[in-house]
Amino acid sequence: MGGRGMLEALGLVKGYGPVNALDDFTLAARPGEIVGLVGHNGAGKTTFANIVSGLLRPDGGRVLVDGKAPGAARRLLGLAPQHIALYPTVTPRETLRLFGGLQGLRRRELGRAVTEIAEALRITDFLDRRVGVLSGGQQRRVQAAAAMVHRPALLLLDEPTAGVDPETRQSLLEVVRDHARTGAAVVYTTHYLPELTDLGASIAVARHGRVIARGEAGELLHGLPGEVRLTFDDEEMRVPTTDPAATLATMLVEATKPVRSVDLSRPTLDDLYRAVVRAH
Numbered sequence: 707m708g709g710r711g712m713l714e715a716l717g718l719v720k721g722y723g724p725v726n727a728l729d730d731f732t733l734a735a736r737p738g739e740i741v742g743l744v745g746h747n748g749a750g751k752t753t754f755a756n757i758v759s760g761l762l763r764p765d766g767g768r769v770l771v772d773g774k775a776p777g778a779a780r781r782l783l784g785l786a787p788q789h790i791a792l793y794p795t796v797t798p799r800e801t802l803r804l805f806g807g808l809q810g811l812r813r814r815e816l817g818r819a820v821t822e823i824a825e826a827l828r829i830t831d832f833l834d835r836r837v838g839v840l841s842g843g844q845q846r847r848v849q850a851a852a853a854m855v856h857r858p859a860l861l862l863l864d865e866p867t868a869g870v871d872p873e874t875r876q877s878l879l880e881v882v883r884d885h886a887r888t889g890a891a892v893v894y895t896t897h898y899l900p901e902l903t904d905l906g907a908s909i910a911v912a913r914h915g916r917v918i919a920r921g922e923a924g925e926l927l928h929g930l931p932g933e934v935r936l937t938f939d940d941e942e943m944r945v946p947t948t949d950p951a952a953t954l955a956t957m958l959v960e961a962t963k964p965v966r967s968v969d970l971s972r973p974t975l976d977d978l979y980r981a982v983v984r985a986h
């Protein structure tokens with residue numbers, strides 16, 4: 707189980723009545739690649755994940771997971787849906803054993819697989835409590851673990867860090883990076899751009915049911931405005947810039963009174979979105 711994975715989605719079309727949720731949606735992920743799929747609410751990200759998982763059938767286009775149609779690729783795939791979907795009266799250990807078993811892990815492999823993913827996602831302490839009494843963030847971790855326990859070749863994570871604390875976020879990102887290092891293809895949906903930089907992900911920007919920009923994070927984020935903010939005793943100075951280091955240096959040289967604090971803000975998802983939409 708596990709290992710290298712690949713995703714090819716070409717020209718997907720999906721309508722819900724009059725709504726075109728996907729309209730010629732094309733996206734590929736290579737083995738070892740983490741693709742950050744970003745886009746505003748309603749851009750079609752969840753519909754795409756559901757088609758790749760075989761939960762929805764597209765009206766047009768095609769999807770291949772390692773050369774197989776989604777229906778035949780179930781065991782290659784791990785999906786952590788956006789909304790928590792866990793059974794409240796069983797424990798995380800039982801949940802992970804069940805998911806691992808459904809995905810084809812044999813009995814003797816299950817114990818080790820559960821221990822490993824539980825440690826990586828810091829679930830060990832509450833492995834034998836009931837899911838229903840865990841906090842939202844703890845349940846998110848269990849949900850991510852259930853998607854990864856069998857080390858899928860293709861991992862689809864739909865906003866896995868929604869509502870989790872910074873430490874959990876870090877361990878989750880680490881596990882995702884580790885998956886990709888062993889050759890899995892990962893599609894990671896988020897509204898939070900810095901996570902994608904931390905993951906070393908490439909980026910796909912979705913809008914109105916199609917991918918309108920695709921590239922390396924450095925490439926897409928290069929030239930986007932961030933902001934330098936200097937605070938003095940009696941005032942604050944904000945300067946938008948695409949080169950924060952140079953701007954900061956100039957501002958410090960030119961400052962005529964003591965600087966109390968310095969802030970650099972990185973471009974946000976909205977900055978990226980605006981730049982891509984403007985260029986499109």
Ligand SMILES: Nc1ncnc2c1ncn2[C@@H]1O[C@H](COP(=O)(O)OP(=O)(O)OP(=O)(O)O)[C@@H](O)[C@H]1O
Binds near residue numbers: 725745746749754
């Ligand atoms: N079951 C459904 N019935 C009708 N319309 C739907 C259904 N599911 C999604 N849609 C519509 O399809 C479009 C795409 O929705 P989708 O959930 O794929 O977007 P998303 O990018 O995942 O959004 P979010 O960031 O809010 O999760 C939206 O306009 C949504 O209202």
